[in-house]
Amino acid sequence: MEAVIRKVQQGDASNLAYIQTESWKAAFTSILDAETLTKCTNIERATSMYQRLLDEKKGNGYLLAVDGKPHCIAYWDAARDSELVGKAELICIHSLPNNWHKGYGSMMMNRVLKDIKEAGYSEVVLWVFRQNLRARAFYEANGFALTDFSKPAFDTEEVLYSKKI
Known part of the structure; x- marks a missing residue:
């Protein structure tokens, strides 16, 4: 199987939305009401x-x-929270469940981290539902560490992970 990563462009909105919503349906049924x-x-x-x-x-x-x-799909930008100024934030990384655990998420993560570093950032953060153990294991396998920060999100809680790059 050939995997190709490219920057998003006009015309991608429906594919981005489909991947995000299908990923959420598969990953968050036991986390969100x-x-x-x-x-x-x-x-x-x-x-x-x-x-x-x-x-x-x-x-x-x-x-x-x-x-x-x-x-x-993946999106990153400058961190959105005021206490995280100067850091990059991985806002999302989602994939369709039919190809989970085949290495595509790691390929995407490597690309995003490379681009974040090239943009001049030395640290990247991300928020993840505390109960999303599958995603947390993925982030930890990619060198992210749990911090002491958390915040309410929907009717649950998100925790902050960080990685020096």
Whole structure:
């Protein structure tokens, strides 16, 4: 199987939204209540969000395709929280569940970390649901360490991970 990573571009909004919403449905059914998950996986709403990001050229987005079919997305930017100024933030990394555990997420992570370093950052942070043990294991395997920071998110909690690069 051939995997190709490229920067997102106009015309990608529906693929970005599809990958995010399908990933959320697979990963968060035991973390978020059904109503919240349904709201957060509304494909029209997600497509509009990604179209706005593309139109405003906001963030640094990537799309990984496997044999020409979109599979994984990632976005990073300057950290959004005021106490994290000067750090990069991995805002999302999502992939379709049919290809989980095949190395594509690690390929995407390596690309994103390389670009963050080239942009002049020495540290990258990310927020993840405390209960998302699969994702947390992935981040830890990629060198991220749990910090002491947490915050409420929906009806659960997110924890902050950090990595020096």
